Amino acid sequence: MDERRRLDYLGAMGVDVWVPRHAKANAVERPEETAFGAPAPGQAAPSTVSPPVRAAAPEVVLNPVAPQPVESGPVELDLPDGASSPDPARMDWDALETAVSGCRACGLCETRANTVFGVGNRNADLLIIGEAPGADEDRAGEPFVGRAGRLLNRMLAAIGLAREEVYIANVLKCRPPGNRDPRPEEAKQCEAYLMRQIELLGPRAILCVGRVAAQHILQTDAPLGSLRGRWLAFRAGAIPLRVTYHPAYLLRSPAQKVKAWEDLVEVARRLREGCGEAIDQGNDKDQSD
Ligand code: SF4
Numbered sequence: 001m002d003e004r005r006r007l008d009y010l011g012a013m014g015v016d017v018w019v020p021r022h023a024k025a026n027a028v029e030r031p032e033e034t035a036f037g038a039p040a041p042g043q044a045a046p047s048t049v050s051p052p053v054r055a056a057a058p059e060v061v062l063n064p065v066a067p068q069p070v071e072s073g074p075v076e077l078d079l080p081d082g083a084s085s086p087d088p089a090r091m092d093w094d095a096l097e098t099a100v101s102g103c104r105a106c107g108l109c110e111t112r113a114n115t116v117f118g119v120g121n122r123n124a125d126l127l128i129i130g131e132a133p134g135a136d137e138d139r140a141g142e143p144f145v146g147r148a149g150r151l152l153n154r155m156l157a158a159i160g161l162a163r164e165e166v167y168i169a170n171v172l173k174c175r176p177p178g179n180r181d182p183r184p185e186e187a188k189q190c191e192a193y194l195m196r197q198i199e200l201l202g203p204r205a206i207l208c209v210g211r212v213a214a215q216h217i218l219q220t221d222a223p224l225g226s227l228r229g230r231w232l233a234f235r236a237g238a239i240p241l242r243v244t245y246h247p248a249y250l251l252r253s254p255a256q257k258v259k260a261w262e263d264l265v266e267v268a269r270r271l272r273e274g275c276g277e278a279i280d281q282g283n284d285k286d287q288s289d
Contacts, residue, residue: 088192089199093122096196100173106189108174114141118169118197125271126161127203128152129194130246131212132172132182143168148247152209155247155260159268169197171216187216198234204274206234207267210246217241228263231270242267 088096097117103109116133119142128144136146144152153163172182172190182190198206208214211224218232218241227243234241244263245256 088196091196093200096193096200100193103173103190103193106174106186108172108176108186111177112174113138115173116141116143116170116175117173117193118167119143120163120167121165122167122201124165124167124201125204126166126267127198127201127206128166128168129206129208129213129217130168130170131210131216132170132179133175134179134248135175137170138175143170144247147251151247151251155264158261159264161268167197167201167203169194171213181212182216198239203239205267205270206239206241207263208241208243210249213246214243218243228259231266240270242270 088099091099100117101115103115112133116137130143133143134146134148136149137143143149152168156163156166171187171194173193174190176182176186206217208217214224214227215221217234218227219235220227224243224245228245232241232243233239242263245253245260250257250260
């Protein structure tokens, strides 16, 4: 990637970068943007990166272990005890959403305002997984709204993707009170729903945002810092998975946006080219954040 494009990326992520005067003189003029690269009202999203094209065939195969399509057919899942439907693993999208909306399989059903099933394109190449709804999401019934959601939208725009082009879901479909971390038993009860969403979607890549989601999806207690920066495998399967910081964390720690940008660029590249570095299993268990 050339220097001009790198600077455009960083600008889109809201990262201030010192630029030599001669470089500024050569810079391409870009539309005025709001903080963190959001387009100003009435303007198009940043166009520094070509959006990934779902059907594009890679011209050059960099890695012989490029991800393969997810196998279709029923999978063995742990069903939520007391779930309102017999088997999420055999449901279609609508049946699954209905089952989630009526689910009382764990105690979070007592305190939720709304279930938060997921949102986006059900044929998306990219699945984004967070940990659980917060207060805004609980009210709206939609994942990643509020400030963190708006930052996520801008992060996606920085790689040429609209929110409507990806699918966004959480490990938990109901809000833990006080925004506490999901408890293992809650995640286990809710797991069948997310697993079925992944199977129905068949994404070409997964982006886990935040430590909690990454640790649950990868079934590890490794810190986020050791999980990001490389391609991992979803449950030892064929779907490549990348880990990055949660937008809510980036709002508190803007210095980490550079690393998040690196993660997003790699995701965009993999979606666009359909290949990349080797996938490993990410089973580190002895480190802490
Ligand atoms: S968090 Fe999941 S398992 Fe618990 S009640 Fe909500 S949908 Fe059901």
